[in-house]
Amino acid sequence: MPVVGVTSNTVPWELLRAAGFDPxxxxxxxxxxPLADRYMEDVFSARVKAIFDFLLSSEAAAxxxxxxxxxxxxxxxxxxxxxxVVRQGNSQSPPVPILYNLLHARSAEAEAYGLARTHDLKxxxxxxxxxxxxxxxxxxxxxEGNAARQAIRGLLQQREGPAPRxxxxxxxxxxxxxxxxxxxxxxxxxxxxxxxxxxxxxIQGPRILIKGSLQDTPDFCAAIEAHGAIVVAEDDWWGxxxxxxxxxxxxxxxxxIFDKYYFDAPSPRVFSGEIADAWFxxxxxxxxxxxxxxxxxxxxxxxxxxxxxxxxxxxxxPHLMVxxxxxxxxxxxxxxxxxx
Amino acid sequence: MAEKxxxxxxxxxxxxxxxxxxxxxxxxxxxxxxxxxxxxxxLELFHAMDVPVVSNQWWAAMVSAKRLAPYYLxxxxxxxxxxxxxxxxxxSLASTLASTLAGNPTQAxxxxxxxxxxxxxxxxxxxxxxxxxEIWAAKLGAPFVPLDAPGASELPPRWWELSRHRxxxxxxxxxxxxxxxxxxxxxxxxxxxxxxxxxxxxxxxLMEGVNxxxxxxxxVREMICKAPKAPVRMHEQVSNVMAAQWLRGSDWAxxxxxxxxxxxxxxxxxxxxxxxxxxxxxxxxGAGLWHDTDFYTAFEERYxxxxxxxxxxxxxxxxxxxxxxxxxxxxxxxxxxSFNEQLHNPPWANEWIVExxxxxxxxxxxxxxxxxxxxxxxxxxxxxxxxxxAGVPVLPIAADMVDARGWNGLExxxxxxxxxxxI
Ligand code: SF4
Ligand code: SF4
Numbered sequence: 001m002p003v004v005g006v007t008s009n010t011v012p013w014e015l016l017r018a019a020g021f022d023p024x025x026x027x028x029x030x031x032x033x034p035l036a037d038r039y040m041e042d043v044f045s046a047r048v049k050a051i052f053d054f055l056l057s058s059e060a061a062a063x064x065x066x067x068x069x070x071x072x073x074x075x076x077x078x079x080x081x082x083x084x085v086v087r088q089g090n091s092q093s094p095p096v097p098i099l100y101n102l103l104h105a106r107s108a109e110a111e112a113y114g115l116a117r118t119h120d121l122k123x124x125x126x127x128x129x130x131x132x133x134x135x136x137x138x139x140x141x142x143x144e145g146n147a148a149r150q151a152i153r154g155l156l157q158q159r160e161g162p163a164p165r166x167x168x169x170x171x172x173x174x175x176x177x178x179x180x181x182x183x184x185x186x187x188x189x190x191x192x193x194x195x196x197x198x199x200x201x202x203i204q205g206p207r208i209l210i211k212g213s214l215q216d217t218p219d220f221c222a223a224i225e226a227h228g229a230i231v232v233a234e235d236d237w238w239g240x241x242x243x244x245x246x247x248x249x250x251x252x253x254x255x256x257i258f259d260k261y262y263f264d265a266p267s268p269r270v271f272s273g274e275i276a277d278a279w280f281x282x283x284x285x286x287x288x289x290x291x292x293x294x295x296x297x298x299x300x301x302x303x304x305x306x307x308x309x310x311x312x313x314x315x316x317x318p319h320l321m322v323x324x325x326x327x328x329x330x331x332x333x334x335x336x337x338x339x340x
Numbered sequence: 341m342a343e344k345x346x347x348x349x350x351x352x353x354x355x356x357x358x359x360x361x362x363x364x365x366x367x368x369x370x371x372x373x374x375x376x377x378x379x380x381x382x383l384e385l386f387h388a389m390d391v392p393v394v395s396n397q398w399w400a401a402m403v404s405a406k407r408l409a410p411y412y413l414x415x416x417x418x419x420x421x422x423x424x425x426x427x428x429x430x431x432s433l434a435s436t437l438a439s440t441l442a443g444n445p446t447q448a449x450x451x452x453x454x455x456x457x458x459x460x461x462x463x464x465x466x467x468x469x470x471x472x473x474e475i476w477a478a479k480l481g482a483p484f485v486p487l488d489a490p491g492a493s494e495l496p497p498r499w500w501e502l503s504r505h506r507x508x509x510x511x512x513x514x515x516x517x518x519x520x521x522x523x524x525x526x527x528x529x530x531x532x533x534x535x536x537x538x539x540x541x542x543x544x545x546l547m548e549g550v551n552x553x554x555x556x557x558x559x560v561r562e563m564i565c566k567a568p569k570a571p572v573r574m575h576e577q578v579s580n581v582m583a584a585q586w587l588r589g590s591d592w593a594x595x596x597x598x599x600x601x602x603x604x605x606x607x608x609x610x611x612x613x614x615x616x617x618x619x620x621x622x623x624x625x626g627a628g629l630w631h632d633t634d635f636y637t638a639f640e641e642r643y644x645x646x647x648x649x650x651x652x653x654x655x656x657x658x659x660x661x662x663x664x665x666x667x668x669x670x671x672x673x674x675x676x677x678s679f680n681e682q683l684h685n686p687p688w689a690n691e692w693i694v695e696x697x698x699x700x701x702x703x704x705x706x707x708x709x710x711x712x713x714x715x716x717x718x719x720x721x722x723x724x725x726x727x728x729x730a731g732v733p734v735l736p737i738a739a740d741m742v743d744a745r746g747w748n749g750l751e752x753x754x755x756x757x758x759x760x761x762x763i
Contacts, residue, residue: 084686303471
């Protein structure tokens, strides 16, 4: 099956799958990004820079295409940069970039626009493969995706309640895998993992919710958990919110797929703030403390922080804001929580 | 501040001041509505409804020129907004947030400060702007009307050759349709606020007026390209152009553009140069350095180096003129959808700037690398490389447009001096 890269959670896996592709989230780890550095300013996040570097390298030759959603401004720019490097003849042959113009502000116009672009994406994929995406294939892909979501929700249950059994460090690795794997295979493995986790003793320690920059590695969780806390949720698309609700299998599949990615996928561009905050508001009341992580490169969530801080203060929910992963204040915060 | 060489510049500043005083009076005494909007909004829709607009960037530049930015931004940071966040678009918000502080210097805010608007509106370009405006709207107790911004995916070469007559080919039709649909909702809001009905004829007339205004600017641009020495300094170009752009299409704006053209023409005819010792023609790429506009004349005496180009004048004719106004809303949509691509993103920004550099006989370019305005620093490396490939030496200037904190004017002038000595 030809492999296509995607850069975020908001590219409809089911559609790519039904078109006969093997979708993979691009999440390369790169300490140095010499190819990207030639074109991309330092203001880009390390994640986007690493993706760009990867796409310009020979490693990307295995990808038939890369689908970039308009889920952040940086991704739109990544798309334009990639095209420009190709136009200038400065790259051997990076995968074909495809922009998925999904918008995230909630309005009747943006909704209609996004639905139409989802149909466009389907046509583009059909052109790439030379064959139509059949309704049956969509139904199968939706069923596969939903089964994997169910498996993830099973894992997430082990992070809930007063006695969680799954650490954040493990959860991020277990959940994150679904972005890279065949989802049928993923479902089986996740279910097996769940059976094992259910037999464990609960993990002790203050339960933490993380908010802020994307947790696409377990490192920050591990840094928190090293102090005796347990990360039970993170408000981004990698961990707790990766699965969300199922795709409605009873309505028109294209509409159902679009609805899922428009209404139920976290993105930095979700608007209004009230809608964007809803999940956080609910989750924050279920934990012992919140850690907001705003690293140097943050230029978005920092705008939300004072509002979220006020929300937490009003409800007397303990919280801490850190700008460095290895902040000494984390230990003190957790100790405070542990001592009640 | 450098002396103003053109009478027009003095008149533009006086007019803006009087305009703002009248706006305040209308809002406070007659409860008339006005709007705070992002610079890249379709101001014409507001003008057609007689709703005056204050642009966020204009206000930020004013605050910055009054040297109030450090106080406001320190306060913004003290409220918990960290110092890595965008400053250009948030300085005006910061001024509003500071107005609730005890002992605040809002009395010293430019021209008495911003009154409460009837609405705020912005295009959702970067991911931060929706946040800045939402916070601001909540603080001011006024609604925020966003226009979402899909990304461009077809970018034909030499956009400026298509933008006037063939704009419907230049921009993807789904993006234009979407923008028009959003305009209809915005018009609905404006109708509710004003209690009057939108008049499409009026919009068409305004758009024709904008065309006329931009043609005057084009004549000025031509004169700057062709005259042996630049007849008008960059900073004065900006003052005259922007005073008219914020009110574009109005009788005053058209008349001012004409007067500006006439005055520049008189200077060219008489062989008057902004800097008689001009030897090096400089280009300023990026938004203005509003907290230190003297920077733009600092290299004339010693190096004969004159800033002759910035996007503010040059973008007018290429970015704004639209012919074929049967559907003025769609034409306006075409003017609105891609400001960002045209000014900040490859391939359009780099291609256009190189073209401009050639036409203006540019010897060297200074490219602003905005420090505190991170997301708008993009596209710069493509621009720098393209300029260099075209034989134009480039000096990147790391600075914030509005925030003087961390700006060392002396050091930067020395740095530019060394650069000029080398080229
Ligand atoms: S990125 Fe540009 S539009 Fe966005 S807040 Fe910064 S200066 Fe404003
Ligand atoms: S990002 Fe650029 S175009 Fe957008 S508002 Fe800021 S300066 Fe203007």
